[in-house]
Amino acid sequence: xxxxNVTLFINDVRTTVxxxxxxxxxxxxxxxxxxxxxxxxxxxxxxxxxxxxxEVEGQRNPVASCAFPVxxxxxxxxxxxxxxxxxxxxxxxxxxNHPQDCQTCExxxxxxxxxxxxDMGVKTRLFAGERKRFPVDESSPAVIRNPxxxxxxxxCVRVCDEVQSVHNLSQQKRGFKTVVAPAQGGKMQDSxxxxxxxxxxxxxxxxxxxxxETDKVFAALSDxxxxxxxxxxxxxxxxxxxxxxxxxxTPTTGKLVTALRMMGFAKVFDTNFGADLTxxxxxxxxxxxxxxxxxxxxxxxxxxxxxxxxxxxHPELIPNTSSCKSPMSMMSTLIKTYYAEQNxxxxxxxxxxxxxxxxxxxxxxxxxxxxxxxxxxxxDAVLTTRELIHMLKCMGIDFRDLADGTFDTPLGISSGAxxxxxxxxxxxxAALRTAYEKLTGQPCPDLDFVQVRGVEGVxxxxxxxxxxxxxxxxxxxxxxxKMLLEKVRSGEKQFHLIEIMAxxxxxxxxxxxxxxxxxxxxxxxxxxxxxxxxxxSIDHAKSIRRSYENxxxxxxxxxxxxxxxxxxxxELLHTHYEPKFPRGVV
Amino acid sequence: xxxxxxxKVEDDKARASxxxxxxxxxxxxxxxxxxxSYLIAVLxxxxxxxxxxxxxxxxxxxxxxxxxxxxxxxxASFYHFFTFVPRGKHKLAICLGTACFVKGAxxxxxxxxxxxxxxxxxxxxxxxxxxxxxxxVGACALAPVLIVDEKVYANVKPDDVARILxxxxxxxxx
Numbered sequence: 112x113x114x115x116n117v118t119l120f121i122n123d124v125r126t127t128v129x130x131x132x133x134x135x136x137x138x139x140x141x142x143x144x145x146x147x148x149x150x151x152x153x154x155x156x157x158x159x160x161x162x163x164x165x166e167v168e169g170q171r172n173p174v175a176s177c178a179f180p181v182x183x184x185x186x187x188x189x190x191x192x193x194x195x196x197x198x199x200x201x202x203x204x205x206x207x208n209h210p211q212d213c214q215t216c217e218x219x220x221x222x223x224x225x226x227x228x229x230d231m232g233v234k235t236r237l238f239a240g241e242r243k244r245f246p247v248d249e250s251s252p253a254v255i256r257n258p259x260x261x262x263x264x265x266x267c268v269r270v271c272d273e274v275q276s277v278h279n280l281s282q283q284k285r286g287f288k289t290v291v292a293p294a295q296g297g298k299m300q301d302s303x304x305x306x307x308x309x310x311x312x313x314x315x316x317x318x319x320x321x322x323x324e325t326d327k328v329f330a331a332l333s334d335x336x337x338x339x340x341x342x343x344x345x346x347x348x349x350x351x352x353x354x355x356x357x358x359x360x361t362p363t364t365g366k367l368v369t370a371l372r373m374m375g376f377a378k379v380f381d382t383n384f385g386a387d388l389t390x391x392x393x394x395x396x397x398x399x400x401x402x403x404x405x406x407x408x409x410x411x412x413x414x415x416x417x418x419x420x421x422x423x424x425h426p427e428l429i430p431n432t433s434s435c436k437s438p439m440s441m442m443s444t445l446i447k448t449y450y451a452e453q454n455x456x457x458x459x460x461x462x463x464x465x466x467x468x469x470x471x472x473x474x475x476x477x478x479x480x481x482x483x484x485x486x487x488x489x490x491d492a493v494l495t496t497r498e499l500i501h502m503l504k505c506m507g508i509d510f511r512d513l514a515d516g517t518f519d520t521p522l523g524i525s526s527g528a529x530x531x532x533x534x535x536x537x538x539x540x541a542a543l544r545t546a547y548e549k550l551t552g553q554p555c556p557d558l559d560f561v562q563v564r565g566v567e568g569v570x571x572x573x574x575x576x577x578x579x580x581x582x583x584x585x586x587x588x589x590x591x592x593k594m595l596l597e598k599v600r601s602g603e604k605q606f607h608l609i610e611i612m613a614x615x616x617x618x619x620x621x622x623x624x625x626x627x628x629x630x631x632x633x634x635x636x637x638x639x640x641x642x643x644x645x646x647x648s649i650d651h652a653k654s655i656r657r658s659y660e661n662x663x664x665x666x667x668x669x670x671x672x673x674x675x676x677x678x679x680x681x682e683l684l685h686t687h688y689e690p691k692f693p694r695g696v697v
Numbered sequence: 698x699x700x701x702x703x704x705k706v707e708d709d710k711a712r713a714s715x716x717x718x719x720x721x722x723x724x725x726x727x728x729x730x731x732x733x734s735y736l737i738a739v740l741x742x743x744x745x746x747x748x749x750x751x752x753x754x755x756x757x758x759x760x761x762x763x764x765x766x767x768x769x770x771x772x773a774s775f776y777h778f779f780t781f782v783p784r785g786k787h788k789l790a791i792c793l794g795t796a797c798f799v800k801g802a803x804x805x806x807x808x809x810x811x812x813x814x815x816x817x818x819x820x821x822x823x824x825x826x827x828x829x830x831x832x833x834v835g836a837c838a839l840a841p842v843l844i845v846d847e848k849v850y851a852n853v854k855p856d857d858v859a860r861i862l863x864x865x866x867x868x869x870x871x
Contacts, residue, residue, distance in 0.1 A: 278765030278767060278768065279765075279767055280767055281765070281767035281768050281770070281771035282771055282775075283767075283770060283771050283774045284774045284775065285774070285775045292767075293766075293767050294752075294755070294756075294759075294765075294766035294767040294769065294770045295752050295755070295766075295770040295774075295781075296770070296774075297752075302767075303765075303766070303767075426704060427704065690704070692707075693756065693766065694704075694707055694760070695765070696759060696760070696763050696764065696765045696766070697763075
């Protein structure tokens with residue numbers, strides 16, 4: 112049914128909008144930015160904070176513009192002495208129940224409450240009463256929960272429910288004692304949390320932040336006994352520039368490499384190499400299953416948030432999921448085996464830092480499956496994009512002025528197929544480029560599989576390859592994944608290959624990515640599209656765009672591994688999963 | 698063990714955590730429209746049976762009703778009626794309504810806390826008494842009022858407390 116239009120007046124400006132709009136949406140359309148806090152354009156409307164109140168003629172009290180629908184002839188006022196006073200009072204009351212430690216806070220400069228307090232003209236505090244006190248929950252290796260900084264806006268609860276379908280968070284207790292927490296106010300580590308970090312992304316304050324590993328990395332860099340090596344994920348080159356004033360979607364691979372070298376890393380390697388390797392291992396696995404027609408669909412395993420979800424929510428799909436380690440873990444394993452051996456370095460002295468768009472990688476790093484036989488983890492530290500930006504600023508490295516550098520060989524050589532791993536559909540596209548050749552014996556004529564590109568939550572396609580119909584599915588955001596997997600479970604559609612990324616938009620919008628610049632927001636599909644576009648442009652500019660053509664990977668198989676899915680490849684590059692508890696409700 | 702078997706074990710564990718009648722009740726309401734809205738009713742039955750709610754039972758409710766655990770405990774912790782502390786054999790409720798309070802219920806409460814060494818909402822170590830406060834029981838003429846299980850004590854003074862508690866097995870340390 113077509114949406115009717117209604118005409119209303121906002122601050123005497125006549126505007127016509129669809130009748131399903133709220134006052135806030137109508138005001139946005141005419142360039143009036145009503146102050147807001149709990150509101151998030153991609154989540155359900157809660158109307159909890161009341162910061163966005165406006166006056167509507169005929170209404171006795173101000174109304175929350177985020178939740179109030181427009182009507183024909185409505186007269187709205189978005190600013191008045193009364194509204195300004197009320198909004199300031201609301202923000203003041205929130206501040207009175209909040210630690211006043213902005214200077215030392217992780218979100219200093221990126222905090223929405225801090226900005227709002229300034230915008231509302233809060234210049235002084237009038238009261239100093241009791242405020243809520245809660246312990247900080249640092250139990251999770253990925254995400255820190257600090258309820259004292261929580262303003263109960265409910266964004267994390269909504270993102271966890273509506274976007275990720277994890278339902279780990281809810282308001283517990285009530286009134287002054289209300290706290291957002293996992294079941295029974297328990298620890299994050301003992302909960303169904305899948306560590307995706309989307310709560311960190313949507314939180315307006317520092318109630319959710321990533322675990323900080325920067326100090327550890329600084330210490331390693333200044334330890335002469337350590338050979339400190341870094342690898343950087345595909346998605347970082349598309350987003351790190353945002354930390355230094357570049358517009359979203361500006362690729363900055365060369366500057367990133369130079370910056371890392373200036374920080375003192377002995378080698379700057381590329382997780383892309385691991386991505387190419389993943390494709391070859393996974394394509395081999397896929398072909399073997401396709402030929403035997405067993406354990407299909409094959410589901411990708413790069414996203415650690417998805418793997419956590421698999422183990423806690425869908426353990427019945429464990430046999431379907433690729434046994435390939437993630438590109439990060441493949442890289443770290445090879446750095447401490449192949450690279451160390453080739454260069455005569457004792458793996459004990461090698462310290463591997465991974466720069467990731469992801470908080471769940473911090474957890475993946477700690478898995479027992481990803482530890483060397485000695486018990487030491489293959490990956491020693493995981494930095495999110497945000498943490499790396501912080502370290503560079505801390506070291507005074509002027510990112511914008513850096514010359515372009517190139518990755519170290521051989522573990523820095525990669526094909527274009529690996530760059531697009533950071534975007535939803537990218538792993539699928541990269542896999543298809545290689546699988547096509549393996550199935551037909553011919554190189555794939557058209558490398559751009561546009562069917563799987565784009566930020567839509569679920570994409571499905573059927574491809575004819577060598578007389579076989581291959582049904583593929585791509586999902587990003589776990590609620591979308593859940594819908595796709597439901598089709599698998601019910602048998603509604605026979606898929607052969609499925610790619611799942613836990614974060615909405617893929618790694619480019621991961622839980623460790625920079626907070627968006629003014630004018631964009633977290634979960635903004637346009638932001639994910641721009642960042643992905645940067646990756647596709649990098650892929651397009653490369654001469655080698657198929658993983659199996661990566662010369663360094665070919666050498667690795669010849670010199671070291673023996674061949675795809677070989678015994679040694681299995682030992683080093685593959686892993687296993689098991690059901691984890693508590694079990695989530697799907 | 699196969700994954701499917703493991704999952705069945707989990708389901709069986711959830712079933713075993715609750716009395717059969719409650720499991721049957723959950724199964725009957727799950728097929729209703731808005732089956733999840735029976736959560737409070739289910740929690741009432743669980744508390745009625747066990748005297749309180751603990752994580753094991755709430756997880757079982759979560760699994761069997763397919764309502765996320767965080768929501769189950771969120772609802773249970775919101776309502777004053779639900780308790781996560783095992784209740785004592787005898788339930789004390791001291792009225793702190795206006796009339797009782799004015800007539801000295803606060804001092805009576807202090808005396809109970811002192812004698813039993815227990816806080817409001819908690820249970821004594823020997824599991825004999827649990828202590829709660831009530832907000833007006835509608836017997837203001839009898840203020841201050843102390844209720845033990847079903848019995849109402851009127852015009853209670855701090856000095857009466859020990860004698861009342863002794864009726865229920867309390868032994869004061871001499």
